Amino acid sequence: MSRSRRLLAALLACTALCGGAVLATGSLQSASAARAFGNDPFTDVVDAAARTDRSCSISNNGLAALVMAVTWEETGAGTGPPSPMTLSRYDTASGLYFESNPNSTYRRAFWHAGVGMWQFDSAGLGAPRYAAHFISTAGGAPAAASAMADRYCAAIDGGFTGALARAAAWRPWNACNDGTCESIFAEIYNGQTGQLRNISGTSAVGSRGGMVSRVCGRGGSTQVFAPCFYVDPALAQGQDWWAAPNAGRSPITFPFYVFESGGYEYRVWLREDTGFPFDVEATRPLGQNARTSLTWHRSTALCAKVSAAQTFCDVSPNHPFFDEIEWVAGEGIASGYANGDFQPLAAVSRQAMAAFLFRLSGSPQSPAPPTTPSFRDVSRSHAFYREVEWLVRRGVTTGYADDTFRPLNQVTREATAAFLFRLAGSPNMPPPPAAGSTFPDVPRTHPFWRAIEWLVDEGIASGYANGTFRPGTAVSRQAMAAFLRRYDTNL
Amino acid sequence: VLGGVATAVAVLGVGTALVLGGGAGSGETDLPALPPVAEREPETYGADGCSEVGEDLPADCGTTAGELDAVLAGPPGDAFRTLEGFSGPRWTTELQRDRLVVLDDTVREAAQGTWSASGLVRNETSQPQGDVLVQARLLDAAGAELAVVEGDVPVSPVRSGEPAPFVLDADDPAVAAADVASVEWTVLGEPVEEGEASAARALELTTYWTEPAAARTPPISVADHEDPPTGPGPHLVFGSVAGLEGADVEGPRVVAAWIGQDGRLLHEVQADVVAVGGAEALDHLGDGDLGDFVLVLDAPDTDELASAELVLWAVGS
Numbered sequence: 001m002s003r004s005r006r007l008l009a010a011l012l013a014c015t016a017l018c019g020g021a022v023l024a025t026g027s028l029q030s031a032s033a034a035r036a037f038g039n040d041p042f043t044d045v046v047d048a049a050a051r052t053d054r055s056c057s058i059s060n061n062g063l064a065a066l067v068m069a070v071t072w073e074e075t076g077a078g079t080g081p082p083s084p085m086t087l088s089r090y091d092t093a094s095g096l097y098f099e100s101n102p103n104s105t106y107r108r109a110f111w112h113a114g115v116g117m118w119q120f121d122s123a124g125l126g127a128p129r130y131a132a133h134f135i136s137t138a139g140g141a142p143a144a145a146s147a148m149a150d151r152y153c154a155a156i157d158g159g160f161t162g163a164l165a166r167a168a169a170w171r172p173w174n175a176c177n178d179g180t181c182e183s184i185f186a187e188i189y190n191g192q193t194g195q196l197r198n199i200s201g202t203s204a205v206g207s208r209g210g211m212v213s214r215v216c217g218r219g220g221s222t223q224v225f226a227p228c229f230y231v232d233p234a235l236a237q238g239q240d241w242w243a244a245p246n247a248g249r250s251p252i253t254f255p256f257y258v259f260e261s262g263g264y265e266y267r268v269w270l271r272e273d274t275g276f277p278f279d280v281e282a283t284r285p286l287g288q289n290a291r292t293s294l295t296w297h298r299s300t301a302l303c304a305k306v307s308a309a310q311t312f313c314d315v316s317p318n319h320p321f322f323d324e325i326e327w328v329a330g331e332g333i334a335s336g337y338a339n340g341d342f343q344p345l346a347a348v349s350r351q352a353m354a355a356f357l358f359r360l361s362g363s364p365q366s367p368a369p370p371t372t373p374s375f376r377d378v379s380r381s382h383a384f385y386r387e388v389e390w391l392v393r394r395g396v397t398t399g400y401a402d403d404t405f406r407p408l409n410q411v412t413r414e415a416t417a418a419f420l421f422r423l424a425g426s427p428n429m430p431p432p433p434a435a436g437s438t439f440p441d442v443p444r445t446h447p448f449w450r451a452i453e454w455l456v457d458e459g460i461a462s463g464y465a466n467g468t469f470r471p472g473t474a475v476s477r478q479a480m481a482a483f484l485r486r487y488d489t490n491l
Numbered sequence: 492v493l494g495g496v497a498t499a500v501a502v503l504g505v506g507t508a509l510v511l512g513g514g515a516g517s518g519e520t521d522l523p524a525l526p527p528v529a530e531r532e533p534e535t536y537g538a539d540g541c542s543e544v545g546e547d548l549p550a551d552c553g554t555t556a557g558e559l560d561a562v563l564a565g566p567p568g569d570a571f572r573t574l575e576g577f578s579g580p581r582w583t584t585e586l587q588r589d590r591l592v593v594l595d596d597t598v599r600e601a602a603q604g605t606w607s608a609s610g611l612v613r614n615e616t617s618q619p620q621g622d623v624l625v626q627a628r629l630l631d632a633a634g635a636e637l638a639v640v641e642g643d644v645p646v647s648p649v650r651s652g653e654p655a656p657f658v659l660d661a662d663d664p665a666v667a668a669a670d671v672a673s674v675e676w677t678v679l680g681e682p683v684e685e686g687e688a689s690a691a692r693a694l695e696l697t698t699y700w701t702e703p704a705a706a707r708t709p710p711i712s713v714a715d716h717e718d719p720p721t722g723p724g725p726h727l728v729f730g731s732v733a734g735l736e737g738a739d740v741e742g743p744r745v746v747a748a749w750i751g752q753d754g755r756l757l758h759e760v761q762a763d764v765v766a767v768g769g770a771e772a773l774d775h776l777g778d779g780d781l782g783d784f785v786l787v788l789d790a791p792d793t794d795e796l797a798s799a800e801l802v803l804w805a806v807g808s
Contacts, residue, residue, distance in 0.1 A: 051534065094797065095798055100798075123698055123700070124697065124698050124700055128528070128559060128563070129542075130553070133542070133544065133551065138544045138548055139542075139544045139551075146532075151731075151768075151781065154766075154768075154780075155768035155769075158767055158768055158769060160768040164768055167768065168767050168768030171713060171768075172699035172729070172731075177713075178709050227551070227553065260551075261553050261554065262554060263558040263559055264562070285562050285571065286554060286562050286563070287559070287563045287571075287573045288571050289801070291797065292799070292800045292801075
């Protein structure tokens, strides 16, 4: 059966067997007493139970109930939906802290040893795999089902039955130590009918519980991209009490990326998520306890992308100028740096501006650049000689009075206005505003007043919230991308 | 003292090798690696070694089954390894000394009170060794013998390249630690057939959880352990032992040692393997059988243990 068909079947089963149906069949349980569980995690558990080999007689639903019963206790979810992303907050072993130092300034680069709805821990059943495998209920449910089936059947073989055999199956999950899991089992499973019951499904909790799929590359310009996952406690689905800063003995981690490669689990905290002055990477050999096996590094060359289609490591689809930056990249107007970054906040130099405008105009082959340079600081061997000379011939720039172009100087907002205005052919202006000027810091006497008014009128740029234009402010690469995109679109 | 120990080991070790009938010379030994994970978990891995996570999700190829096998067996050197009947560091594939040796950098000696010592020995011969015995000849500052203390190594057989723990106490007659100026170590053993050793150790160890020493509500009752009804309970480690293909183990037990951050042995305890769900020690563990164990460590230093490395041996006869 395909996943989608199984999901439908599971949802129908839940409709028929869980909270609502309980009332229909006269159960004493009320709908409000039902235990919540994510629809997709529910499907994963049911799937895992159906696929798990076992050497004794236990029904698929019985095994599914066995698997689910521990999750509310292990995650402290009460009767709410257990969070697949749950990160343990109990353990404060020094090895789990950045550089094994609990007093570190960077202590929120913290390695949570127990992960997921079944709290797989690297000291135990979680040792052979990485966090994302167990956060995903598609990975955690089969592992839990397999371990519980083995132990349940071993107990049955040893002469134990019923509650004793179930207690044996749950022994690796210490939260069941007080017998609560047996009560939950009886609550969610009808041993007489063999049906699951009293479980209310919710679509608000997915299989990954808010963990986000990403594509990560390492190794600078020679990066090989592979799947990775972004774990941000703030995005946790289900009961997320554990994500609160004061919810446990250990710190709650800052968002991190997790992936496995070549037998190692990697967790990476990027400075953009932590505010630290460096990126942090921790590595665990699979099979070993994180408390005594982590290796910490202060920097990394991780490039995390939402998808392979994302061009730059540091410009995700959430970036306010994502579309504009992707557009300038796609049009070949701007490219990134060797490490895969675009550096959107970096300033634009005049030589880069020349290149951008040249490419925006289609990288024209004519007129050919002159044999005699127009500027004494942009020689024929200059990397942007062709582009700067093209700018001169189009009348976009004249340089400075001392015959220099000053190619490395930062481009200001007023200069950008002038460049684009001239590139557009210095068009005639509409009537000026009644006040004479749109911006108090760009009066009519300003040398670039006309160009700035035109820029705003064409919708290429706008002013700041306080009504100013700040003409002398340097232009960032992200702002330039936006200007160029609007220029292309609006003109 | 440690310099003396190292020298004594080097000198006496030659004699030990002769007692054992001599080794095949220095060389390398194979690791008793666990069966490939793709065989142990066929439902998890596809033909390409990638793990399958749901039918409609892409296979996870970040670490293939083969790569996981390699990292579990461990890289060359003293790195942590997960093998048949063993998990921990200090197992070597390079048999440099061709004898049973005390790993002097793992030895912790009492600084005061009655002399005692604990540490690891290692079998650097090419054959498994059974009934391994550690002897410490305690000498005073003048070189006079104070006592000869000996103790059995609880792991038997000790396979080629394998470390094993020992604990010695000079309490009968009592020797004050302050009087001991140097120690001469001797390690003795009896060669064991390879097949016999393999059958006795074809076990897979899994730990499930650790509970630091503390008062617990409710008290923990697991396997053959019950917490005291009041007051702090001991440090607990709960896990299981599974019989692998070829396993034929009488009286299965688990031996555990904690190695401190300084690399020296902190504690050593043993536990019976009991029936899953029960408290009775198992007489036998064969292929496909499963048993539980609980390690109980009374009054340990919680902080020290939290950063200590746990080494486990599954043994039997």
